[in-house]
Amino acid sequence: xxxxxxxxxxxxxxxxxxxxxxxxxxxxxxxxxxxxxxxxxxxxxxxxxxxxxxxxxxxxxxxxxxxxxxxxxxxxxxxxxxxxxxxxxxxxxxxxxxxxxxxxxxxxxxxxxxxxxxxxxxxxxxxxxxxxxxxxxxxxxxxxxxxxxxxxxxxxxxxxxxxxxxxxxxxxxxxxxxxxxxxxxxxxxxxxxxxxxxxxxxxxxxxxxxxxxxxxxxxxxxxxxxxxxxxxxxxxxxxxxxxxxxxxxxx
Amino acid sequence: xxxxxxxxxxxxxxxxxxxxxxxxxxxxxxxxxxxxxxxxxxxxxxxxxxxxxxxxxxxxxxxxxxxxxxxxxxxxxxxxxxxxxxxxxxxxxxxxxxxxxxxxxxxxxxxxxxxxxxxxxxxxxxxxxxxxxxxxxxxxxxxxxxxxxxxxxxxxxxxxxxxxxxxxxxxxxxxxxxxxxxxxxxxxxxxxxxxxxxxxxxxxxxxxxxxxxxxxxxxxxxxxxxxxxxxxxxxxxxxxxxxxxxxxxxxxxxxxxxxxxxxxxxxxxxxxxxxxxxxxxxxxxxxxxxxxxxxxxxxxxxxxxxxxxxxxxxxxxxxxxxxxxxxxxxxxxxxxxxxxxxxxxxxxxxxxxxxxxxxxxxxxxxxxxxxxxxxxxxxxxxxxxxxxxxxxxxxxxxxxxxxxxxxxxxxxxxxxxxxxxxxxxxxxxxxxxxxxxxxxxxxxxxxxxxxxxxxxxxxxxxxxxxxxxxxxxxxxxxxxxxxxxxxxxxxxxxxxxxxxxxxxxxxxxxxxxxxxxx
Ligand code: SF4
Numbered sequence: 001x002x003x004x005x006x007x008x009x010x011x012x013x014x015x016x017x018x019x020x021x022x023x024x025x026x027x028x029x030x031x032x033x034x035x036x037x038x039x040x041x042x043x044x045x046x047x048x049x050x051x052x053x054x055x056x057x058x059x060x061x062x063x064x065x066x067x068x069x070x071x072x073x074x075x076x077x078x079x080x081x082x083x084x085x086x087x088x089x090x091x092x093x094x095x096x097x098x099x100x101x102x103x104x105x106x107x108x109x110x111x112x113x114x115x116x117x118x119x120x121x122x123x124x125x126x127x128x129x130x131x132x133x134x135x136x137x138x139x140x141x142x143x144x145x146x147x148x149x150x151x152x153x154x155x156x157x158x159x160x161x162x163x164x165x166x167x168x169x170x171x172x173x174x175x176x177x178x179x180x181x182x183x184x185x186x187x188x189x190x191x192x193x194x195x196x197x198x199x200x201x202x203x204x205x206x207x208x209x210x211x212x213x214x215x216x217x218x219x220x221x222x223x224x225x226x227x228x229x230x231x232x233x234x235x236x237x238x239x240x241x242x243x244x245x246x247x248x249x250x251x
Numbered sequence: 252x253x254x255x256x257x258x259x260x261x262x263x264x265x266x267x268x269x270x271x272x273x274x275x276x277x278x279x280x281x282x283x284x285x286x287x288x289x290x291x292x293x294x295x296x297x298x299x300x301x302x303x304x305x306x307x308x309x310x311x312x313x314x315x316x317x318x319x320x321x322x323x324x325x326x327x328x329x330x331x332x333x334x335x336x337x338x339x340x341x342x343x344x345x346x347x348x349x350x351x352x353x354x355x356x357x358x359x360x361x362x363x364x365x366x367x368x369x370x371x372x373x374x375x376x377x378x379x380x381x382x383x384x385x386x387x388x389x390x391x392x393x394x395x396x397x398x399x400x401x402x403x404x405x406x407x408x409x410x411x412x413x414x415x416x417x418x419x420x421x422x423x424x425x426x427x428x429x430x431x432x433x434x435x436x437x438x439x440x441x442x443x444x445x446x447x448x449x450x451x452x453x454x455x456x457x458x459x460x461x462x463x464x465x466x467x468x469x470x471x472x473x474x475x476x477x478x479x480x481x482x483x484x485x486x487x488x489x490x491x492x493x494x495x496x497x498x499x500x501x502x503x504x505x506x507x508x509x510x511x512x513x514x515x516x517x518x519x520x521x522x523x524x525x526x527x528x529x530x531x532x533x534x535x536x537x538x539x540x541x542x543x544x545x546x547x548x549x550x551x552x553x554x555x556x557x558x559x560x561x562x563x564x565x566x567x568x569x570x571x572x573x574x575x576x577x578x579x580x581x582x583x584x585x586x587x588x589x590x591x592x593x594x595x596x597x598x599x600x601x602x603x604x605x606x607x608x609x610x611x612x613x614x615x616x617x618x619x620x621x622x623x624x625x626x627x628x629x630x631x632x633x634x635x636x637x638x639x640x641x642x643x644x645x646x647x648x649x650x651x652x653x654x655x656x657x658x659x660x661x662x663x664x665x666x667x668x669x670x671x672x673x674x675x676x677x678x679x680x681x682x683x684x685x686x687x688x689x690x691x692x693x694x695x696x697x698x699x700x701x702x703x704x705x706x707x708x709x710x711x712x713x714x715x716x717x718x719x720x721x722x723x724x725x726x727x728x729x730x731x732x733x734x735x736x737x738x739x740x741x742x743x744x745x746x747x748x749x750x751x752x753x754x755x756x757x758x759x760x761x762x763x764x765x766x767x768x769x
Contacts, residue, residue: 007535028567
């Protein structure tokens with residue numbers, strides 16, 4: 001017992017002050033990419049060819065689909081003009097799929113869920129996570145929000161064991177053919193009204209597994225999505241920021 | 252490549268070797284099975300067994316028997332199919348006598364419709380149609396109708412025997428799998444583990460025309476083993492290209508690999524605390540895990556080490572000032588982590604739940620081919636870093652951590668020891684990296700060749716085997732995550748154990764679903 005108390009004193013208080021204070025991120029952290037089409041040379045498609053997940057389109061104007069991006073730097077290395085660069089901005093969650101297609105420096109961040117939903121779910125959001133073929137990276141960095149440093153429950157958001165206790169689903173992974181049935185059954189078991197969050201490149205577009213015969217290329221092929229959180233995996237700060245936007249704790 | 256000085260009929264390879272496919276001995280199906288079983292008699296370990304579609308429409312089956320004491324892997328093959336005069340796709344099963352082959356042979360049946368004759372329990376491993384369109388031994392697969400879980404589970408009948416089904420969606424934020432327990436009262440008589448839900452066709456994408464895609468898929472075979480799998484994948488490609496990775500890149504890969512081990516071991520020890528309701532340990536270790544992940548974030552901008560290891564070296568360097576930062580942070584973390592672990596391992600409430608729970612013997616571990624910390628907890632000393640040294644571990648050794656009781660306690664202690672040794676290793680090497688660049692450009696691949704690469708990931712031995720065709724294109728990569736050996740270990744460990752100890756046993760193995768399902 002004494003050693004537990006002693007260790008407790010040494011460990012101290014570790015919960016971060018977010019959202020009042022944002023923890024610092026290291027220099028090499030890759031946040032939201034920014035694209036600047038004015039730098040493009042006519043006919044150049046070096047970035048699009050280098051991109052491993054076909055996230056970049058140069059047919060009309062340069063655009064980058066954040067939902068497909070795995071944050072690998074291949075485009076940055078390929079572009080001689082620096083038309084694509086990573087920023088340090090960890091905020092990336094949006095409400096609609098189209099908002100993830102970047103063609104300039106900015107991004108329209110997610111808004112609070114609608115009034116009707118907010119009245120029912122806004123103050124205590126219970127989520128059931130369904131891992132539908134993820135590599136486990138997205139799940140691990142979601143789980144981190146339950147550790148003492150992040151302490152997700154102080155915001156009234158919790159992960160629950162049963163879909164019957166949940167207000168919505170948080171889906172990770174590209175939705176493998178073999179998980180499709182279980183995902184749909186779990187969704188059906190969540191009482192209405194309900195929301196769905198697609199977390200990570202896989203759940204949004206198939207990510208690294210896009211195009212594989214064994215997957216569905218993301219959850220929005222099967223379910224209506226209320227919040228998209230891009231990344232591979234998204235940093236816990238990105239996930240928390242997205243969740244808090246959805247419940248209106250951050251505007 | 253070493254000459255076949257070994258008294259056997261296999262091709263002898265060391266870790267990171269490449270060889271011409273024409274040098275590979277091809278045996279008759281019966282001789283092939285006999286050769287593999289003879290390998291067991293000679294102290295070998297079945298490191299991998301898999302099939303690959305042959306150009307003539309048949310299937311070539313390759314077996315890799317590892318001799319840990321000699322640091323070599325022996326390989327041989329057999330051709331199956333009409334073109335070879337053997338008629339049907341079949342050969343005498345190895346599993347019947349050597350259980351270590353059971354999952355590999357199920358995979359073979361599932362991917363190519365090959366029947367290992369006499370396999371004691373042939374059934375799907377991941378649930379998908381065969382790659383060749385050939386019928387699997389259990390009949391045609393109807394992708395529209397059949398879902399994983401729909402197969403005859405092993406059942407125990409009798410008074411007071413009951414069945415418990417769990418999954419695929421579990422209570423926590425974790426990966427899907429299905430567990431079917433046959434229980435007598437509280438005690439588990441048998442557990443059958445049915446996976447396949449995570450199958451996403453990873454191996455095929457490793458041979459993608461966009462080279463970066465292959466590396467990214469390798470990093471996500473098991474998200475918590477990004478460095479381990481990326482290292483093995485890159486080593487195999489580098490061998491085929493004849494590219495020598497710089498000593499500095501080896502050092503950076505080694506550092507990242509040990510950081511990955513630290514983060515995962517610390518996280519697992521915390522989760523074990525949680526499963527026995529020792530919340531102080533769970534809280535502190537849960538946080539400390541993040542501190543180790545954040546060190547990797549400093550190196551490459553991603554907590555899991557994505558984008559660090561690339562064919563030819565590493566995409567990021569560690570500058571002297573970054574080295575300094577990392578060393579200082581490690582020095583601060585070392586006493587914190589060791590203090591919490593000392594506290595954890597001195598709690599009688601923790602030890603009482605760990606000791607004697609879910610025990611495996613050394614003999615069982617050998618029979619099923621257990622690897623990694625789970626094997627080292629049973630008294631087996633295997634560790635790729637020691638037996639088949641690669642990269643940085645060729646020059647610098649980490650002592651192997653061992654226990655003998657094979658229970659949850661032993662699996663926890665092995666992690667505890669490895670945490671200490673990895674930190675010491677990192678502190679020693681962080682500041683003393685060899686000079687030079689971190690990246691050597693890749694060259695064309697040697698045609699008609701294969702290369703093997705093994706890496707001791709935090710979960711155990713990962714092995715990638717890469718093949719090229721006559722044009723020198725990469726045409727097949729076979730991946731083995733250590734989990735494929737170890738899931739069966741968890742099932743065995745549960746025998747006679749109360750079902751309420753399942754979470755604890757499960758966590759003490761902490762196996763990958765994604766890595767198994769691929
Ligand atoms: S998005 Fe990336 S981290 Fe998340 S599951 Fe997919 S591969 Fe893994």
